[in-house]
Amino acid sequence: MTTESKAARPALPASPPLTERQEARRRRILHTSAKLASRGGFDAVQMREVAESSGVALGTLYRYFPSKVHLLVATMQDQLQHMHETLRKRPPSEQDPGARVAQTLMRAFRALQREPHLADAMVRALTFADRSVSPEVDTVSRLTTAIILDAMRLDGPPTPEQLSAVRVIEHTWHSALITWLSGRASIAQVKIDIETVCRLIDVTSPGAGSEAGVGA
Amino acid sequence: MTTESKAARPALPASPPLTERQEARRRRILHTSAKLASRGGFDAVQMREVAESSGVALGTLYRYFPSKVHLLVATMQDQLQHMHETLRKRPPSEQDPGARVAQTLMRAFRALQREPHLADAMVRALTFADRSVSPEVDTVSRLTTAIILDAMRLDGPPTPEQLSAVRVIEHTWHSALITWLSGRASIAQVKIDIETVCRLIDVTSPGAGSEAGVGA
DNA sequence: CGGTAATCTAGAACAAGTTTCAGAACTGCT
């Protein structure tokens, strides 16, 4: 726990560029993970079962993904990538950037709704992740940011204020998802909260809004 | 996991009003929990050690707190209560309600900074909690809401819009805390995000702001 | 005080995440 002494980390597309069979194994594992998660959420993703069902030894599973949380965060990366592409194909139709972001996030939300157990497993892993998973969680965060920025469809590069607004939207997105998944908020409430936070985009838009109290 | 068949739940101040010794036990447990959490975060709170160090059998610990997450969420309730009282004593000095909330939350944040491991344990438990902990998590949420509403110092009752803004602020607060705890954001960044989201309060204030795009 | 039910204790037992290890299989290289 104190030192990271592992030499190679095939899970990261870093140093050694994975042979074909390794890539196949990795995909099989991720697929199994998503399947089990869809069935019963976080608890249903049991490392022994993932290993067996992927036709891989337990030790190998742990070589590819050093912990259950790593595995599920990687699964989320995978799913988010799909979602990003899907969302790209049907860009939001609204006028204001804020409304576009809200529309996009609600689409994503409805997609997650279709597999609530999977969503549960992924989001719980994401927020439970400790420092050792930071790089992977960061990747997920960047993906989410990309989705939001895509929806904003800005002309130029985002201002620092807009970036902060995007971060706040991400925070709200994750946390609202959690409260919905744990049954403490309705979908209607999530929708309201998303729409509320998305106002920040229009408020912080240079030129738009009223420039009221911008100097925090 | 599927059914709750336990007859009595002394952990809840509900039906049987706990004898003095039971109250003492409960406090000892919560104290131990906070102590261990302060030392090494979520992982350092080990049920056997909590039990032993509180002078209580493992089975008793589980009777008071049906899981580690329950225990840590209860610990958070406890700490939040303290914090609420402390914050009450030194009300925020800013002019705008939004600025007051931001100031208050940053105070709370700095308090948590003093025991980062404890904060880690509590927040991780909070976001990891599943449906079986919903009532307790809800209590924490209500406490947080109370703190924020206190800071707003409204004249009348909050509008639905303001309540939504408060929920969004809570979302941001929790999630920003997590990103800071897992080392993915600096304190400065947290501060910026908190201040950014707190603008929502002034934006949604009836009468204040510019009434721009209020009709969502 | 005596009896009865609830609570508490000590400890074993179980479940699932994680680690470890010896040997088999595979890879790349000559």
Add this chain to the structure above:
DNA sequence: AGCAGTTCTGAAACTTGTTCTAGATTACCG
């Protein structure tokens, strides 16, 4: 093909959360 190093397998072991059980204590009530 033959060899060296890595990767993969299979299985056991270890850790920690959780459950279970039998007996001791305690609380309540007449």
